[in-house]
Amino acid sequence: MESEDPCMHFDMGHTMMAMSFHLGYCENVLFDTWKVRSVETLIGSMFGIIGMAILYEGLKAFREHLFWKDGQKKKTENMPAMKLMFGKAHLIQTGLHVVQVILSYFLMLIVMYYNVWLFIAVVLGATIGHYIFGWQKLVLAASSNTKPCAEKTCSDKKVEKY
Numbered sequence: 001m002e003s004e005d006p007c008m009h010f011d012m013g014h015t016m017m018a019m020s021f022h023l024g025y026c027e028n029v030l031f032d033t034w035k036v037r038s039v040e041t042l043i044g045s046m047f048g049i050i051g052m053a054i055l056y057e058g059l060k061a062f063r064e065h066l067f068w069k070d071g072q073k074k075k076t077e078n079m080p081a082m083k084l085m086f087g088k089a090h091l092i093q094t095g096l097h098v099v100q101v102i103l104s105y106f107l108m109l110i111v112m113y114y115n116v117w118l119f120i121a122v123v124l125g126a127t128i129g130h131y132i133f134g135w136q137k138l139v140l141a142a143s144s145n146t147k148p149c150a151e152k153t154c155s156d157k158k159v160e161k162y
Helices: 039-074 081-085 088-111 116-133 135-143
Strands: none
Touching: 039 088, 039 116, 039 135, 088 116, 116 135
């Protein structure tokens, strides 16, 4: 007797999603062309998802770095809000934000497949990404000599109201 293909129901158009965590390897991930039908394709998909999560964390850290770097340049300048809003730095930040949002929704949708292996890949990628890029926040915090303060207690800082 021939063994039945465990992913046959996916190929026949019956793709009902599981509503609880499961350990299977039959998934259509994000797109119809991203089909997981074997342990090998599951492992390859996990590496791709780990890469996506690392990229997300790296992009997040890069945007924070650009924001801090651009903010340091603008400290002494007294630029009008419209010039800042339509400036090159803000347009770049907006484009990077769009990419970051798309990546975050892709990762969220992957978690919503309730596949334990894909979930582990997202968490592992986010952990590795944070480990690689997250330490830079500590460096920025340590190198910053500005202290947060309430408006009424900071007489040495000029606070503008809009």
